[in-house]
Amino acid sequence: MRRDDGNSGNFVWQYAATRLLNPATHVIQPLLFLQHMSQQQDVQLNTVDTLVVSTANVLMLEKDGIFAHVLTWYQHVAATLRVPTVVIGMGVQADFGALSPTDVQTRQLYPHQKAFLQELHQWQAAPATGVRGNATATICRNSGETHCWPVGCPTLFFSRALNLGKTLAQKWRAVQAKVQRGEKLNLVLTMPAFNPHVADPLQAKHRDVMGKYLSRLDKTSKSSFWIKQMSFDDANLHVWEQQYNFTADWRQYDNVDAWKHDIIAHNTDLVISTRIHGGMMGLASETPTIVIATDFRILELVEAMKIPHLTMDDVHDKGALKKVANVLKFARFQDFDAFEQNRRLRLQQWKDILATGNLELDPTMQRILDAPL
Structure with a gap:
């Protein structure tokens, strides 16, 4: 139940x-x-x-x-x-x-x-x-x-790949090579769970920096789309579109197969997820994925599963979201052999x-x- x-x-x-x-x-x-x-x-x-x-x-x-x-x-x-x-x-x-x-x-x-x-x-x-x-x-x-x-x-375990870690390692290296050559990436981004109607200073700080950097990643990508999960995601995304002068291609799903299909059909190079669901769907599609741990529950999940991720300290103090190269550089848990063993x-x-x-x-x-x- x-x-x-x-x-x-x-x-x-x-x-x-x-x-x-x-x-x-x-x-x-x-x-x-x-x-x-x-x-x-x-x-x-x-x-x-x-x-x-x-x-x-x-x-x-x-x-x-x-x-x-x-x-x-x-x-x-x-x-x-x-x-x-x-x-x-x-x-x-x-x-x-x-x-x-x-x-x-x-x-x-x-x-x-x-x-x-x-x-x-x-x-x-x-x-x-x-x-x-x-x-x-x-x-x-x-x-x-x-x-x-x-x-x-x-x-x-959405993916039934016998060695998902090996598959992700190969694709991760391919993404790194593209970035080193200066190629733009196909990205999937998820909206963070920050309710704009909640007056919380720490949440507002996180929301503002996420809006700034995720919008920049959208604008500098080859192609991208956004995943929404909550009703308040509309308000946040609309503010970011106006503030940073871009138009988002957004999607919302009610079944796993459609979500996975779109990630694969997009020829996605990298999923950057601020929600655990978005990150796990990236892995389900066997796509390199980085989860941004915007709250404590996400952090304990990615640590338990040894998934590549960024902390909010990485985002604020290291500029880990300023560009894709930084995302790859600062991502924690990039050992995919350890990922598969775990x-x-x-x-x-x-x-x-x-x-x-x-x-x-x-x-x-x-x-x-x-x-x-």
Whole structure:
């Protein structure tokens, strides 16, 4: 089960979570089935073998109590079903202003969040809560919860390439060669998640510098298009178009295949994403991708998956977005052998997590684990 919201990119998450499972041996019941089950006394509870919680954004640390009703209902469902329970990709939801690496070492979850995880823990025979990264896992441990594994995002396995790291390394070198020759690139850019109606000085600072440099990258590219996910993206992009005198080609998607198709059809050299969904779709299309970690949740994800990325300090202090050459120069995690080794490790961890709930990994993913490095 997962929670719906206004982010049109979150279908990417849902699609990835369901594709972890072997489609030949599992029937996935939607959230509405659980709502009906909880309301109807005559529904047979024994029709459910495993509960899978695949909503990421419920461990809110910025505002006490937000989504508490969601966790309370999830807790009720787990207590009612009393079946093996697996969690896919849960994480703390925090901006840089609300959480720092130092805070992580002592920060704890709110009581209703602890109660939720404790209920799930009762129905887990082994660690079966897959969380975004080390920050979330540490905060869970601080709160007395020991079943959290930092495994990144299931979207890492959209591509069924047996050695995605090798493919990305070859294409990355080709992009570097183009830049060294002075050739312009075909780019895909994503709109950052900065709500213009939120009066936050740090967010405004990040939004302004992103607008300046992303617009410059658009204007100096061979060709580019932008990905929008939220309703407020229109307002930000319109301001940037007027301020920096360009016209953006923008796209918005409601399915994974169309998104992936456009990246490939564009002959994209490089995806520069300010959202995790956009970055993972770049990797899904087996295209060199750099993620800009505009908040703490994105940072812990890219670190857990060893994806090339820039921090906001890189952007502000090093000018890492001023030109494409800088983007490539300052990108962290450019070791694609290490990327692939980590990809296999994370996939094995997902397999182990699913097994605790008597769930089978999709066989096409098993081929990745079996393939030589």
